[in-house]
Amino acid sequence: MDWDQFDLNPKTIAALKKADIKSVKEILNLSGADLQRLMKLSSADIQCLLKTVSRTLQRSSMLTALQLYQDKDHLTSQHQKLSLGCSVLDNLLKGGIPLVGITELAGESSAGKTQISLQLCLCVQYPYKYGGLESGAVYICTEDAFPSKRLQQLIDQQHKLRADVPAEVIQKIRFGNSIFVERAADLDTFQQCITRRLSLLLARGMVRLVVIDSLAALFRCEFGPSESALKARYLQTFGAQLHSLSTRFRTPIMCVNQVQLYSRSQNVSYFLYRAVGNRVTPALGITWSNQLLMRLMVSRVSLPGHSSGVASHCAASMRTLSVVFAPHLPPSFCYYTVQLEGVKGVK
Amino acid sequence: MQREVGTLPLAPALRARLAAAGFQTAQELLDTGPCGLSKEIGISREEALEALQVVRQECHGDAARTARGSGATRKCTALELLEEEQTQGFIITFCSALDNILGGGVQLTKITEICGAPGVGKTQLCMQLAVDVQIPECFGGVAGEAVFIDTEGSFMVDRVVDIAAACVQHCHLIAEAQQEEDHQKALETFSLENILSHIYYFRCRDYVELLAQVYLLPEFLSEHSKVRLVVIDGIAFPFRHDFEDLSLRTRLLNGLAQQLIIIANDHKSAVVLTNQMTTRIGQNQSTLVPALGESWGHAATVRLIFHWDNSQRLATLYKSPSQKESTIAYHITPHGFRDVQPPAGTHSSEGTEMNPRKRPRTEEEKQ
Numbered sequence: 001m002d003w004d005q006f007d008l009n010p011k012t013i014a015a016l017k018k019a020d021i022k023s024v025k026e027i028l029n030l031s032g033a034d035l036q037r038l039m040k041l042s043s044a045d046i047q048c049l050l051k052t053v054s055r056t057l058q059r060s061s062m063l064t065a066l067q068l069y070q071d072k073d074h075l076t077s078q079h080q081k082l083s084l085g086c087s088v089l090d091n092l093l094k095g096g097i098p099l100v101g102i103t104e105l106a107g108e109s110s111a112g113k114t115q116i117s118l119q120l121c122l123c124v125q126y127p128y129k130y131g132g133l134e135s136g137a138v139y140i141c142t143e144d145a146f147p148s149k150r151l152q153q154l155i156d157q158q159h160k161l162r163a164d165v166p167a168e169v170i171q172k173i174r175f176g177n178s179i180f181v182e183r184a185a186d187l188d189t190f191q192q193c194i195t196r197r198l199s200l201l202l203a204r205g206m207v208r209l210v211v212i213d214s215l216a217a218l219f220r221c222e223f224g225p226s227e228s229a230l231k232a233r234y235l236q237t238f239g240a241q242l243h244s245l246s247t248r249f250r251t252p253i254m255c256v257n258q259v260q261l262y263s264r265s266q267n268v269s270y271f272l273y274r275a276v277g278n279r280v281t282p283a284l285g286i287t288w289s290n291q292l293l294m295r296l297m298v299s300r301v302s303l304p305g306h307s308s309g310v311a312s313h314c315a316a317s318m319r320t321l322s323v324v325f326a327p328h329l330p331p332s333f334c335y336y337t338v339q340l341e342g343v344k345g346v347k
Numbered sequence: 348m349q350r351e352v353g354t355l356p357l358a359p360a361l362r363a364r365l366a367a368a369g370f371q372t373a374q375e376l377l378d379t380g381p382c383g384l385s386k387e388i389g390i391s392r393e394e395a396l397e398a399l400q401v402v403r404q405e406c407h408g409d410a411a412r413t414a415r416g417s418g419a420t421r422k423c424t425a426l427e428l429l430e431e432e433q434t435q436g437f438i439i440t441f442c443s444a445l446d447n448i449l450g451g452g453v454q455l456t457k458i459t460e461i462c463g464a465p466g467v468g469k470t471q472l473c474m475q476l477a478v479d480v481q482i483p484e485c486f487g488g489v490a491g492e493a494v495f496i497d498t499e500g501s502f503m504v505d506r507v508v509d510i511a512a513a514c515v516q517h518c519h520l521i522a523e524a525q526q527e528e529d530h531q532k533a534l535e536t537f538s539l540e541n542i543l544s545h546i547y548y549f550r551c552r553d554y555v556e557l558l559a560q561v562y563l564l565p566e567f568l569s570e571h572s573k574v575r576l577v578v579i580d581g582i583a584f585p586f587r588h589d590f591e592d593l594s595l596r597t598r599l600l601n602g603l604a605q606q607l608i609i610i611a612n613d614h615k616s617a618v619v620l621t622n623q624m625t626t627r628i629g630q631n632q633s634t635l636v637p638a639l640g641e642s643w644g645h646a647a648t649v650r651l652i653f654h655w656d657n658s659q660r661l662a663t664l665y666k667s668p669s670q671k672e673s674t675i676a677y678h679i680t681p682h683g684f685r686d687v688q689p690p691a692g693t694h695s696s697e698g699t700e701m702n703p704r705k706r707p708r709t710e711e712e713k714q
Binding site for chain 1 (some may be wrong): 401450495507542556
């Protein structure tokens with residue numbers, strides 16, 4: 001660390017070099033008294049040093065909530081979201097998926113999670129005007145093979161799904177070229193994938209969406225009940241790395257998760273989730289839930305207490321997408337079906 | 348001016364040399380001047396200049412402090428403290444049940460910690476408080492500003508807009524019902540844009556940035572003296588990964604807690620922190636406990652734990668020096684943080700609930 005470029009007293013700089021302090025992180029990891037002893041400076045000098053290095057860490061200056069609200073620039077605005085390609089679904093999410101943070105899509109098998117993920121991979125490639133991010137997507141598969149046939153079907157039918165977009169815009173986009181498929185069948189490969197491959201693709205601006213299908217599969221076989229602390233550490237590390245990538249590159253991370261049955265006797269779950277009628281909770285527990293910004297749940301069975309009239313007329317293929325928690329959305333749900341051209345909400 | 352050299356905030360080596368050279372009080376140092384000082388104790392002129400600057404600042408600070416009557420060694424009786432605490436404002440939460448168990452609301456000069464599982468409403472309450480701190484005094488608020496330090500990226504400004512709009516609406520209703528002149532005047536400046544412009548937002552991406560931000564906070568608060576609330580949402584997130592050495596984490600958290608207590612006291616602000624829950628595996632069952640360990644439990648003065656009971660959200664006051672442990676139910680509505688049922692009674696009783704100082708004695712006795 002080149003201390004000379006900091007706005008510090010030459011005496012302080014000399015003391016820093018003599019004490020062999022190499023980074024700002026080291027300085028902040030020590031208490032004021034420790035620094036005084038280590039560098040043999042007075043407390044006023046140390047306070048000055050701490051304030052100066054703290055100022056260099058301030059990446060962005062202070063914003064007021066009003067500035068955040070009025071920011072309409074699509075590169076920085078909070079209002080910018082990734083559309084799902086269907087106005088009903090976008091309305092449920094008040095615009096779409098937030099760009100910074102990890103969103104989870106949980107549900108039983110064949111509820112439609114992969115369908116929604118594939119649709120997102122196509123939606124992200126549209127121009128900003130049509131709810132996309134003008135960039136590609138990374139799809140990380142951990143267990144099943146990537147559904148390339150289905151992807152091709154969806155690509156061919158995009159003009160039908162996105163009737164709001166002019167045909168020449170759709171034709172110009174080479175959908176297949178911008179979807180990068182990665183396979184990660186175990187934890188180490190997954191770790192490598194995040195730290196190397198993802199950072200590279202994101203840094204080059206080639207992708208603005210990461211889909212992980214699914215995280216639970218990585219943990220299912222490898223950890224017994226006694227290794228829960230180790231499992232928690234992995235989850236926290238992955239969560240932090242993904243979160244950091246998402247913040248740095250303003251890229252939504254969509255994690256597909258499976259669900260498991262829970263029994264009422266587990267009083268831990270009692271504290272965690274509203275009993276939504278179905279006896280399932282998302283896998284991976286509270287450690288993973290703490291990393292999420294937003295949790296969505298899909299299911300084939302309609303929730304009890306809601307009008308059976310809507311669901312019954314095409315009961316076989318009707319599904320629900322519900323918001324379990326989000327800082328900006330109330331708990332709500334909507335119906336959708338999976339058709340040839342993709343996932344479409346039902347009013 | 349008669350301050351002893353040994354008590355001045357100079358480097359220990361320098362103090363030793365001054366003592367060896369025979370200097371005893373700060374005044375002697377100032378009289379000698381930089382050249383004389385550098386010759387007498389054998390340091391360079393720059394060092395002497397700096398040392399004298401420090402001495403001058405200290406003496407000036409001392410004089411100002413004794414004039415104000417406050418400072419590091421302030422003496423006062425418990426009665427004075429009690430009176431001061433009773434006049435201390437509270438930041439209401441708009442959920443009267445929660446305000447009641449807290450003794451009036453979130454208290455200024457104290458650290459309040461909110462723990463809970465994801466999705467239970469911690470960030471919602473923080474956003475509500477960032478709006479409620481700005482309620483004018485004639486409506487029962489503290490007319491302050493808010494600092495919001497976000498480590499998780501969960502501050503969605505659209506939601507704050509909804510909450511602020513509902514709050515302004517509520518104040519308008521009260522003003523209409525009570526028809527007092529100061530209400531009308533206060534409402535002129537209590538608008539949506541005004542509220543949003545007084546919430547100062549900082550984003551910290553890891554624990555180093557958070558520590559840096561807290562070091563810079565006292566200066567910021569001195570410049571923005573109307574700030575009455577500092578929210579850190581959440582404090583657990585940056586500290587729960589990245590630490591091989593847990594004792595370092597404990598030390599940093601303790602240091603952070605100390606700094607926040609000083610900030611809360613010096614600037615008469617409430618500090619609100621949100622914490623995550625973690626599973627503690629016991630002998631035959633596992634329980635949910637607040638994260639960050641046992642020693643962190645001592646950092647906050649007041650601790651609230653939010654949890655679910657089927658579909659009902661509950662808040663438990665887990666730790667408080669003056670209120671008893673109790674649990675209440677609350678709702679998150681499109682307007683923000685609210686009671687489960689609207690408070691019974693007409694508009695006028697709602698008005699008196701908004702302004703606790705005007706609440707009649709009999710109601711207080713009932714509780």
